[in-house]
Amino acid sequence: KAGVTQTPRYLIKTRGQQVTLSCSPISGHRSVSWYQQTPGQGLQFLFEYFSETQRNKGNFPGRFSGRQFSNSRSEMNVSTLELGDSALYLCASRGTVVETDTQYFGPGTRLTVL
Amino acid sequence: AQSVAQPEDQVNVAEGNPLTVKCTYSVSGNPYLFWYVQYPNRGLQFLLKYITGDNLVKGSYGFEAEFNKSQTSFHLKKPSALVSDSALYFCAVRDGYGNNNDMRFGAGTRLTVKP
Numbered sequence: 001k002a003g004v005t006q007t008p009r010y011l012i013k014t015r016g017q018q019v020t021l022s023c024s025p026i027s028g029h030r031s032v033s034w035y036q037q038t039p040g041q042g043l044q045f046l047f048e049y050f051s052e053t054q055r056n057k058g059n060f061p062g063r064f065s066g067r068q069f070s071n072s073r074s075e076m077n078v079s080t081l082e083l084g085d086s087a088l089y090l091c092a093s094r095g096t097v098v099e100t101d102t103q104y105f106g107p108g109t110r111l112t113v114l
Numbered sequence: 115a116q117s118v119a120q121p122e123d124q125v126n127v128a129e130g131n132p133l134t135v136k137c138t139y140s141v142s143g144n145p146y147l148f149w150y151v152q153y154p155n156r157g158l159q160f161l162l163k164y165i166t167g168d169n170l171v172k173g174s175y176g177f178e179a180e181f182n183k184s185q186t187s188f189h190l191k192k193p194s195a196l197v198s199d200s201a202l203y204f205c206a207v208r209d210g211y212g213n214n215n216d217m218r219f220g221a222g223t224r225l226t227v228k229p
Contacts, residue, residue, distance in 0.1 A: 004157070033216070043204065043219040056216050090157055099208050099215060100146050100165045105157035 001027055004093050004106035012112045018079040021109045025072050025093030032074040033103060034066060037088040049074055050097050078111075086113045116141045116209035120220035127195045128228055135190040135203050135223045143211025147188040149179055152202040152222075164188060175199070195227045 005024045013019050025032050034046040045058040049068035066076045072093075078085055088110050092103040118139045127133045139145055146165055150158035162173025169181045179190045190203060205220040 006157075035219075042221045045216040045218070048216065058216065092158075099210055100163075102148070102160055102163060103217060104160060105150070107155075107157045110155075 004091055004104055006089075006091050006106040006109050008109060009107065010110045010112075012114060013081050014114050015081055015083060017081050018077065019081060019111060021076045021078075021089055021091075021111075023074045023076070023091030023093075023106060025074070025091075026095075026104055029093035029095050029104075030072050031094045031097050031101075032068055032072065033092045033094075034074070034076050035090040035092065036060075037090055037108070038086075043090070046076070048097075055097065081113045083113050085111065087111060116145075116207050116215065116218050118205050118207045118218055118220045120203075120205055120223045122223050123221070124224045124226070126226045126228065129197050130194050133192050133195040133199070133225065133227070135205075135225060137188045137190065137205030137220060138186050139188060139205075139207045140186065141207060141209040141211065143209055145186075145188075146208040146210055147179075147181065148206040148208075148217070149173065149177070149188075149190050150204045150206065150219075152204065154201075158204060161190070195225075197227050197229055200225055200227045 007022045031050045033048040036044045048056045052068045063079045068074045088108045090108045091106045094101040094103045148163045149161040152158050164171045164181045172178045202222045208217045209215045
């Protein structure tokens, strides 16, 4: 089975722009979660989608949004980019939303905001 | 809310020696515990998880972890370290109490195995 894929792998944007990141989960997985990883804050949960519905959200401003499509692919959007948004954005998928189900991560999208 | 702590930022061991990466957790209900490893410029790779049952869990690449309920710990271990084990290790917990619980990660421990 193919793993979780994320596109693009690298992005460079300037302050004030907006960006959309894409994630394709493992085939058959219906849950997609997004995380932000920075050296200072570590891994922080952004949100989780299951069957096209957001089921959980972390403590991030409204500039961060996401959606999930009927094929379980997910996109994350960040509007009005700030320098502090520079980070590795990781997507993870799991088959169900049972607490014991394992999440599998993609390689990440490295976003640099100048 | 659930939380997890990795008390050591850095662990250094010599190749061939045993290694331990420490993790402690706090939850309201049953803990579901996970270990992941991250190599440079890569995502997180799943190593192992504890759900219930035997306190010693075996995972990928010869790693194992011991669940200790009284000490609320879930330390990662390997009997004989390899240089290729050098990476960033994350402990994570999901709380079995309540609904829609997200997974919380520790700050990570950088393991360096020297030849």
